[in-house]
Amino acid sequence: MAGRKVSDANNFLSICVLMTTLWNVTHTSTEHEFIANYSKGSLPTVPKHLSEQTRVLDLSDNSISELKTSDFRSLSNLQVLTLSYNSIRELDFSVFQYNEALEHLDVSHNKLQKISGLPVKSLKHLDLSYNDFITVPLFPKSGKTLKLNYFALSIRSISSVSALLDLELDTLFLDLEYLSEYSPGSLLVFSAKTVRIVAPKNTNLHIFLDLQFSGTESLEFSRISLEQVEDLEMFLSKLNKKSTLQNLTVVDIKFTWENLLNVFEAVGRSSINNLTILYPTITEFQDKYFDADLSLKSFAIKRAQLNTVEFNQSIVYSTFSNLNTEALTISDSGILYMYCPVRPSRFKYLCFQNNTLTDTTFKDCHHLAMLETLILQKNRLEDLSEVSLMTRSMKSLNYMDVSQNRLQYKESGNKCDWDGNIIKLNLSSNKLTESVFRCLPNNIQILDLQSNQISTVPKEIIDLIALEELNLASNKLNAFPGCSHFRNLQVLNIEYNFVLDQFSEFSQTCQSIQKLKGRHNPFRCNCELREFLNLPKRSVELVGWPDFYMCEYPYDLRGTLLKDFHISELDCNVTLIIAVVLVVALVILATVTFLCIHFDIPWYFKMIWRWSQVKHRIWKTKSEEILENTQYHAFISYSEHDSDWVKNELIPNLEKEEGSLRLCQHERNFIAGKSIVENIIDCIEKSYKSIFVLSPNFVQSEWCHYELYFAHHKLFTENADGLILILLEPIPAYTIPARYYKLKALMDKRTYLEWPKEKRKHAFFWTNLRAALQIKLPYIEEMKELGSAWMGKNLLSV
Template sequence: VTLNITMPGQRCGSTFSQLRLFLCFLMYCWVLADPVCGYFLKNCTIRGNLSDPSDMIVLCQKRNLEVIPIDIPQNVSVLNVAMNNISKIGKLDFKGLSNLKNLNMSRNQISQVDDGSLGHLEALQELGLAHNRLTTLSDHMFQGLVNLSLLHLDNNLISTIGSSSFQLLSSLKTVNLTNNNLYNMKDVQPIVQLPHLQELYIGSNRFTSFQSQEISNTSIELRLLDLSRNPLGIFRITADVLPYLEVLDIAYCGQLGRMEWDVLDRSFLSNVKRLNLSGIEMSFERMVMVLQTVNSSLVHLRLYDIGEERVKALTDIACYIPTLSLLRLHHNNISVLSKEFLQSCKQLTEMDVCNNNINQLSEFSFRSMEQLSTLKLGHNSLSSVPNATRNLPTLKILDLSFNIINKLGCSDFANLTGLTQLFLFHNQISKLPGCVFQDLKELRILKVGSNKILTLNDAFMRGLYKLEYLSMSYNKLSSISKGGFKGLASLKTLLLFDNQIASLEDGAFEGLVNLTELRLESNKITQIDIRNTVLTGLPRFRTLDISCNFITYVNDDQLDPPPFSHLTSLENLHIHSQRHKGLSHLPSNFLEGLKSLLAFKAGNLNIKDLHPNTFIHTPRLWFLDISKNAFTALKPELFHPTPRLNRMYLSKTRLQSLDFLIGANLSRVTFLQVSKNDITVVNERVLRSLPALTYLDMQDNAFTCGCSDAWFVHWMENNNQTQVVGAGEFTCNYPADLKDTKLLDVELQFCTVHLGLYYYISTTCLVLLTLVASFAYHFLKWQVIYGYYLFLAFLYDTKQRNKLTPHGCQYDAFISYNAHDEPWALRELLPELEGEQGWKLCLHHRDFQPGKPIIDNIMEGIYGSRKTICVISRRYLESEWCSREIQVASFRLFDEQKDVLILVFLEEIPTHQLSPYHRMRKLVKRRTYLSWPRAGEQTGVFWQQLRLALETKDGPAEENPILSGVQAL
């Protein structure tokens, strides 16, 4: 057998190239392993996804912040820091937030915004600085906001605006400067002249006049101008600078004296469609002039707080404007609507006289309005449905809410065949006659909540064929009789909450074939009433709310029949309670039949345990709220039937551990709320069992601050998927010396070795090992290979030497030779030693046992012979198996310290060729060796010496003179 070995020096360049590539790969792995910025904000909450800038919203409002947080993710799209105590905006507060589009800093204490501090927000489109303490807008305050389109500066103390403050805001469309201290219209001139400005709100300032020459010399594109609540003494337009103005609000102006109106040409405001003259201090004549100025385009007119007499006179004039369609007359103390009052308003489509003291209407008040579609009479003093609302075939919306109507008659809604919405809530109605709605064949929405209705009678049996939404909440219904809603075949939503319903008769909701939502919360229903015979015939039923009732199951483990077994299409079930005592116990088959259920709300029910089969009937469950109960602990198998569960609410449940989540099959949960419990330690396996978790709320728990939570702190700060809400406020409950200390402030570094240290040590060791291996292979290749085979021989020797002993040896000598030297061994060595001298030899081609591993045959041959004769040649030195044979013999020689090895050199071999076999070299220097005579020399001496060597006893070397060496190299 020949071992082919590449000589040193070959392919060394390739070896080091591969080494360089390997080192580069290690550095790449280091970069990948380096922890990234986590999904954790100390003072804020994130909505959206870290990887999607267009979807990420950071909410920091109401956190008592005094500065802008420094850990805001740089790819945030919306940032809300409103309602805090921030007083100053510095130059670096928003550095890096280049994707921010909406910034709300309203309701703080901001009095200073450094120049250039907003310049980093090149993508910003909406900026809110309302309700602060700004006094001055400097020239460079908004520098860099080239994409800003909406700016809120209302409710500040602004009195000065720099001449170039708005110069570069070319995209600005809306500016709100309401309620500041501006007094000179020239201050807003740079704003008005912006190329794309459409809406300007400058009400509640100190402007005493509005004159066109003060704002512009050319036409501007302004669509809306709000000047309300300014002490304007004059409104003057002398040029066509507002040709596109559509909305003009001058309500409550002229409070320091009557306001003058000076518009030289009516065409200057020819596009105004909406006008607000509410509460204005202006003479009647001037108000008429205002109406005459806009009489070619006015659509909506608002006249609040101008008095009964004036409003009647102005209404009569306004109604002659052919384009007018909506008239609002709130807060004018109108008590009677006479026939003449609205006689001229023939073209109106919407009439709003809410918030007056109307208690009487002429039967003909609205008869002239042939196009009237919306009539609002809410917040008045009507004691009955007025005759004036009857026989209006074009009417679609009628609002009679917040009156004192106590009785309904059969003719109250006569001939309102086109009505689609009717609002009667907040009245004193106690009875619904069976004929009251008979003409409302097109009605879609009916609200009669907050009345005193006791029974349904037959009110819903006729007429309401297309009704889709019915609200009867906050009444005094005590029961629902069979067929009470039978005539409402189109009804989709039925609200009956906050009544006194204690009884639901069989077939109570019969005929509601299109019903999708039924709300029965806050009544007096018991479990006896929720049964199969009540909620039958509802094929499209999706949502049922029976919260805050008197349903209890104390000891019932099984219900017969299950209450919802036939509601196979139900998707939302709410049974939570606000009372101290809820269900107390939830039977195991309570949800049986709800195979389509998606959301289950069962909070505050005082439940102490849930049977493992509770959710076995709801495989599609997606939303679960069982907060405010008294579980203490839950079982993992409870959630095995709900693999689609996504949102879980478990706050205030007295949980002491979250270990039940391990093995609970909740791989899709993204939202988990476990706040206000008794959790002290978070098991790492818990969070590993929730791979999709993106939102975790653990606020107000009793954390133990020690090494048990060290990994949790590290995880909160470095994970880039799960947001831990309010983590900056987590406090310690134990040990006592750390009580009320912030969890994130506790020094826990000693508990763990930083991951980077592991990376450093492992990488360094790997690099060093690679370098050592490369150098060893390059410079000590032969020694390494030889050492490898010595090691293998040592292993075999250790294994076999106790099995084989020299006593009673089977052979006199084991012959180790290379296959190329076999002719010499067979023609010279074998005839002499066996034929002439009579020794018994072991040769591998003759005496090795077939089928046995070669190395085992070698071991048995060497240890089964008194001596080992190694026939050395250059071929021998290159042979793998010959090397193993001499190695085994060498180990026997050194381990037993006996003369068992004889070396026979067939040819001269230079020392440098022996040097890799360092143990061979030592043997040659110390042990007996023989050289085969050269051609022509006599062989007799050689055979004589070999015989003497074979006859030598197996004692130590010093006892055998022959072992001192016959010849030396």
């Protein structure tokens, strides 16, 4: 397991270089770029007919043993070629003579013993490590210095490394793990800016004593055994403040606690500013404090293991907490506690990631006034209020990371008391609920609450006026949060929540939003969502739009992209709907009113109503109740001035059909010898109804007054509805004499028929009038029978 970790560390830089190259290739190439991956295909040779546009070709983990010029002749655009983990024994760089764009070549983990030819001028990364080279391979002399960003080599014998000085390198990786031949006293001089050396397994080869560096800034040693630690200490002790070395990294080293303190002391006297120890194993512990001066910019120890039972935690914690360095990292080492410095500290950066620290760490610590960054990620912190109290004396603290803990905030516990200068806080991956918004630094600008248990943003929280970026992804939000308490919010992340709708508050209060991350949420596609769809028009960047924004509800729209969801303004605006309904109603009412006025429809309705009333009364009237001596359907009373209308319109239309209606008119039906009054009374008594043709002339006629009086008298004596009033012409009320009080009463209480001036209404008028008079008269029927019998008798006598 340890060997694998060291191998990963040794290849870390080459992987970074490879990824950088791939990034540059894939992001600067044209639209015809092409990546061909043939790894792990058991290929014995390079595949034929590769695309000429191929830029990245991966042939790793195959069985290729030989390379030919024809294999790559057509690949003029090739930039990255990986041939690691094959069986190649010889490499002639001339096979790449047609690949003038080649920048990255990895031939590691093969069986190379010999190389020949010169690499193409464009080559920047060459990995020849983990092959079968005995000594440093020589490149042919060309008169020009070969420049490479990265060069990796594994050798088994060192007689001279002068050949490496002919190369101008940024990074040199030299694997000496299987070094078997070495002449002590030979100077091993390296000039690359970064040198990474894997120490020999053979501890009798003391190469550290002969190492020298010219212009090297970063140095990394790997796989240093306990027996080689003293050689490393001696190498470091030879360094002075004038050395160019700035960064020292030691990977997979075994040492005692005393060895570590000696390394600290040697580094403190050198030019090294940054010391990193990865995968260390402490084999023995001595009760010894570090009291020398170690002035560093940064010190990091990661994944430390302790292979001893005796271990004084107090010595370890006090040693690390009182180091004279600006940045301290102790991660993945299981430390339980960390002491507060005994004097004002230079610490600006502290990282204790992935340990077992609790809430009591740095409690009442007054010597971290210069601390700017504190990272306590992946520990055992549980109480957010206790964490806030931790920062009270950290006056310079502006960034704190307490993510991936077990933090909760209970309002019944201690009150939160954050340092007022914290502007960036990471609380992600904890157990926090919406109560966390009552326990936050006032001046926070960037807040990460991802992966908690927050379901809403409460209405009553502290005002976070300075907050610019808020991450609420992977929580339990069921509505868009508002920004009433953080009005300057510019970036909001609500991805992977239960967000459905309720967008109105967000739209009204989050006016400063510039970027919104809302992917992978179950959106409810309704009216409120229309405002959300208008965000791009407000210059708000929707990250992942439109492919990751889909409707979840209603079910018939599930899977529909929000950009394809459309709903009209009329369906959503209640005020507009009411306005439209009112406008339509007014238009219809105006149209109906116009049609009624134009076609006089109310008159037709009034006449139909009267006709139906007459029919109803006729139906209720029994024929046997009509007097036996009734001879006429109606008696007509009118003024002589209206006689033309009566003779030319009224009588012809009512008596136009034979045997239809029988009218009593004084000119033709009054009996000679009787007085006028007797004739009037006689006609009214023998008529089913009385028709009065009303006009201004009518009220001026004395006889009309008598006729109306007698008819009105019959109305009350017989309790019948025998009056029909026809208004031939309008009669102003002031023209009716006082003695015509009965006429006034009748016109006020009884309905009357108006003679229409339009000819198209005449037919309807006569229909209604005939319906009011239509009834079988017994007297008429008897006369018809007598007439038929008399005619039959005469016919027989003939």
